[in-house]
Amino acid sequence: MPTARASAFTRLFYANHGSTSAQSFAAHADKVDIIAPQSYSFDINGTVSGAVPEALLKTAREKGIKIMPLITNGAFNNRIATRIMRNQQVQNYLIFQLIVIAKREGFMGWQLDMENMNMSHRERYALFVEKAARALHAQGLQLSVAVVSQVSANPADHPPHSWEEWAGVYDYARLGKAADFISIMTYDDGSGAGPVAPLPWVRQVLAHARTQMPVEKISLGIPAYHWEWTVRGHFKISSGGYRYVSNILASSSNPRGYDEKLGAQWVRYNTKRGDEHIVWYEDARSMGEKIKLAKDNNLAGFSLWVIGLEDPALWDTL
Numbered sequence: 001m002p003t004a005r006a007s008a009f010t011r012l013f014y015a016n017h018g019s020t021s022a023q024s025f026a027a028h029a030d031k032v033d034i035i036a037p038q039s040y041s042f043d044i045n046g047t048v049s050g051a052v053p054e055a056l057l058k059t060a061r062e063k064g065i066k067i068m069p070l071i072t073n074g075a076f077n078n079r080i081a082t083r084i085m086r087n088q089q090v091q092n093y094l095i096f097q098l099i100v101i102a103k104r105e106g107f108m109g110w111q112l113d114m115e116n117m118n119m120s121h122r123e124r125y126a127l128f129v130e131k132a133a134r135a136l137h138a139q140g141l142q143l144s145v146a147v148v149s150q151v152s153a154n155p156a157d158h159p160p161h162s163w164e165e166w167a168g169v170y171d172y173a174r175l176g177k178a179a180d181f182i183s184i185m186t187y188d189d190g191s192g193a194g195p196v197a198p199l200p201w202v203r204q205v206l207a208h209a210r211t212q213m214p215v216e217k218i219s220l221g222i223p224a225y226h227w228e229w230t231v232r233g234h235f236k237i238s239s240g241g242y243r244y245v246s247n248i249l250a251s252s253s254n255p256r257g258y259d260e261k262l263g264a265q266w267v268r269y270n271t272k273r274g275d276e277h278i279v280w281y282e283d284a285r286s287m288g289e290k291i292k293l294a295k296d297n298n299l300a301g302f303s304l305w306v307i308g309l310e311d312p313a314l315w316d317t318l
Helices: 019-031 054-063 078-086 088-105 119-138 162-167 172-178 199-212 242-249 284-296 312-317
Strands: 010-015 034-042 048-050 070-073 109-113 142-148 181-185 218-223 226-230 236-240 256-259 264-270 276-281 301-305
Touching: 010 019, 019 034, 019 054, 034 054, 034 088, 034 109, 048 088, 070 078, 078 088, 078 119, 088 109, 088 119, 109 119, 119 142, 119 162, 119 172, 142 172, 172 181, 172 199, 181 199, 181 301, 199 218, 199 284, 218 284, 226 242, 236 242, 242 264, 242 276, 264 284, 284 301, 284 312
Parallel strands: 010 034, 010 301, 034 070, 070 109, 109 142, 142 181, 181 218, 218 301
Antiparallel strands: 034 048, 226 236, 226 276, 256 264, 264 276
């Protein structure tokens, strides 16, 4: 049976179909242990479609980097997820295809990234993951699972409706036992108009996860993207990569700083209309704090979303 981790500390980088993902991967493949392209999905009948972008595939094969694509329920379609959870025949067909494709393409396995599921599917989803893991393991393949962050098992500790509609479906204990590792999406904190992944919140999510599954099966999710807010009214304006932020940083007149408590960088600027915005962004320092947190807690590694959006200085720290 596959082991819980590919190396002592596994550096997993997600990739998308954008050219920046392919370019960054090609330039830094020696510091990537697993490349995980979000490039496959299944429909309501369990039929799998998709392909790893050729540029990513070429680099991975030339450099000997392990490939673990994500497989999603369409574009995180609730109706597709519900059908899969309730139909054993469709599940079996989906799992069969995952095995065939992985063996044909030389993938190490798959990361199951099913989202937008009601918590009423909690038991069914755990059973499905357990079944899929057994089937893939029997073929020498790995299965990892991406899960939405939970700060506790108490629905009241989460933003309104998020437990019922997003986070509560993931039984951390059972998924952690069945899968080879769990990538916890410790980003997109919904508690306020601040950073994508404030360090105190990340620590809270990790503290809860540690009570539910072995630490050596936890891969800490790290964002490489920013959130931009209006200072007045706290409206979210944009999300994107470091290149966008670097243009704002180029003007020395824009106030900036590092919030020690939140573990995040920020910069303020005024738009042409005179509106003040604040951008909370990730750079080598803030991402490095999260990587250190993962290492200090002896986690399996980290899962960074998404290669190509990162501060270029990050690579000098890995």
